Amino acid sequence: MALSIRHFLLGRCCCQRTITSIRFYSSIPKDHVKPPSKVKWYFIDKFKHYIEGYEKFLGTKYPKIFGVYNTFKGGVHGLLSDTRMYYSVTLEMWRGTGLHNFSYRQLQVYRQMPHEMLKATPLLVISALPLGGAIFAVAYFFPRLLLTTHFWTPKQRREFWSYDHKHRLHHLSSVFSGLKKHQKHIEDPELGNRMKKIVQKLQHSVHPTVTEILEVKPLFESYTYAIQKLSLVQKRHLAKGLGLPLRKSGLIQDGLILLHTDRAMVREGIEKLTEEDIEQACFARGLNPIGLSRTERIQYLKQWTQISEEVDEDSISLLLHSPVFLAYNHPTNRGLIGRQRFK
Known part of the structure; x- marks a missing residue:
């Protein structure tokens, strides 16, 4: 008898959880999208902090190639700015902010940055290695393949x-x-x-x-x-x-x-x-x-x-x-x- 009651209570508890989850899912407004997973959020957070210290790192460790880097200085600033914006928008989405609350620029960045981050990561990681700064000179000759849009000239973008x-x-x-x-x-x-x-x-x-x-x-x-x-x-x-x-x-x-x-x-x-x-x-x-x-x-x-x-x-x-x-x-x-x- 005790075992039957226990099974009944467990079944009722599981059913209640299911009903609660269904109600929660159906209550999600249609202008919301699924926020990034914890793994993706971890990558976003690390990428943001990495970019923030990147310019100072190159200028200190590779002063000889810093002249080449200056060509990409505007691109790094643009990448940093968009990374921060993407981080901010993602954080707001985690908090339940609807899409209708974001600006045109914020939504543009949110759509584009995942691809840009994946493209930029290998270049940034390699250039931080010994003699890796020379990768900038190589990337300069293959901008469409190796560089994000932040490093393109207006002519190249078109x-x-x-x-x-x-x-x-x-x-x-x-x-x-x-x-x-x-x-x-x-x-x-x-x-x-x-x-x-x-x-x-x-x-x-x-x-x-x-x-x-x-x-x-x-x-x-x-x-x-x-x-x-x-x-x-x-x-x-x-x-x-x-x-x-x-x-x-x-x-x-x-x-x-x-x-x-x-x-x-x-x-x-x-x-x-x-x-x-x-x-x-x-x-x-x-x-x-x-x-x-x-x-x-x-x-x-x-x-x-x-x-x-x-x-x-x-x-x-x-x-x-x-x-x-x-x-x-x-x-x-x-x-x-x-x-x-x-x-």
Whole structure:
């Protein structure tokens, strides 16, 4: 009898824990993303402290190569500044701060810094070894591969962003093929006809209007084109087309951060962005801005944000497909791949 009571109480306790955890999970606001794990947080903390003492270390230990280092001094300052900002944003996320509370710059840094930190770590570690300071001279000749964006000149940024964008464009062609292929699986006749018109426009080098795109939003929430419905191949091309993580959870999380970055951009004023920020924003959203005026670039970003303002976590797939809807046939994109039309 005592054993039965014990089993009953244990079972009730476990059940209560499950219910509590479910309630906690369901109460998480949709503008929150999962904070970094303890292991990743440890790395962020160590990286931040390492960068803070790096400039003084090189100037003291390697005075002869410090002249070479001066070339990278601005880059180190930029890397240090962004590392501190990334550390601060991460700490705020641990405390439960929602994405809507962060600025455009903070969200930009949060999206970019994990990749930048992984890229910078080998260079910084090797250069701290005996004779390792000479690595700066080597890295100077291979900036795209060995240096983060903080060390690039404005000319190099444009060149390297254009290079990466050109490779992402080929994935947009595969994303468009997936849109066409899965038209036949649309069960709602009205939504099917609307999607068919959009595909026909894109096939004839015409982009649909924002209104037409938002009319098929239900297809990207729980129907044919929702993230959960896409094949692994389609999700891979979608991620590659925007330079996002390949894992579904990472794709959704980075898509959510992109969504709130859009909203912060609107909140702070697109027109107030610098030329470089506008250029980078266009590249990150599927458009090659080279050859376009500032007005044309801003107009594209305004079209994009008209869509993101109507998107939430459930319809994030629509935002991730927006490069195809808004920029698939754009002349600057076609020009970047040799003025050939996408397959």
